[in-house]
Amino acid sequence: MTDQAQAAARSLHPQRWRLLGFLGAAQLMLILDVTVVAVALPQMGADLGLARDSLTWVVSAYTLAFGGLMLIGGRAADIWGPGRVVTTGLLIFTTASLVTGFASNAETLVGGRVAQGVGAALISPAALSTLVRIFHGEERNRALGVWSALGGVGAAIGVLLGGVLTAGLGWSWVFWINVPVGLVVVVALLRLMPPLPGSGPGTRLDVIGAVLVTAATGATTYALIDAGHRGWGSGRTMGLVGLGLVLYAVLAGWLRAVRQPLFEPRLLARRAVLAGTFVLFVTTALMVSVFFLGTFHLQEREGHGPLVTGLLFLPVALATMIGAQLGGRLIGQAGGRRLGVAALVLAAAGLVVPALATGTVSTVVAVSVAAGGLGALFVVASVTALAQVEPEDAGVASGVLSTFHELGATLGAAVMSGVAAASLVTGSGAGFERAYLVAAAVALVGAAVTAALIPAPVPAPEGAAAR
Known part of the structure; x- marks a missing residue:
């Protein structure tokens, strides 16, 4: 984009930072709704x-x-415009939260959670697509830094908020708290959201592709969830993994054959998109490992209650936020490759400490160090994958990133629950130590792959205008 075009784009969205605040509030609700509910389960x-x-x-x-x-x-955000999709998703999510809070049986509770997931699946990629389209250059990096910080901060706040709400007002309020927030955000977005048109009435949603990708991702996600309970070698887990792979293969053939596919296969063939997706997948798996191991470690081995554990995770949330903000400022100078490798090595260093030294203070400090590296990695992943994506593909590219975010989170929880199984039952240290070592090893392997996969930055031509 030329300087003139960039200036014109910015002038169209004078309240883009306020808009980021409300979109961030929506994304924070989605992240909170995992850990805040987990605390209220008993x-x-x-x-x-x-x-x-x-x-x-x-x-x-x-x-x-x-x-x-x-x-x-x-894809819906690309076709119909991200504004319409994100507000629709918010209305679904908010209504589902209200209904779920009134649940009196398992069927209503689980059904409400499915409806919340549907709303969240519309909100997250459409909101990220909006940011990609209204921010440019270094401003985009800083905006993605804010967006990336929400993952770790939301998970940490969820642990604390879940404990406070459940102990005070009751478990229904972990859902009802979304209702006033959701309504305020919807009203604000209706006022602030700029006209970001979709691809037009001539473009149709690829229904068969949509069914295939949903079935494939659903089977894979279910397999990862199932593995955490039944083990990786169980027949059902392996069958679901096989089904997911077959459905992805069928999807690949379908996308090449249809005139208007759900997304162009060439998008995933781009090295930058592939690299950013890989970094996000590994980062999310490690972040969930940090929270999964940390919360159980502090409660089962160190003997802290849920509320104290939530408070102890506030430094982790702060470190994630600082890491993401520094990442947004440094990536333009250091490049995604160098920053990504350095951040993964930092995460590995933080994760290995609790395996070698026990105690509340050492665990919190080490996990906070790891979280700082992971916060920067969220920015590396988003900027690497989305920097060169055309506006008409911003929604589906955001959807790809968001999908692998969830797959990484699910895989991280499944693997860590298996590795640390003995400690989760008995509170002994061996399983926790082994799990921390596995997470550190994953971070180091991820650093090596990141060094090879992320493209080297292309130097700007001498005398070119700064963007």
């Missing part, structure tokens, strides 16, 4: 008489719908 089970499997599905139903439908949400 009280839900006691009040409604829910079995262990039903409680598991209260969390899994949301992540399954969220992860499985995001490519459709992203």
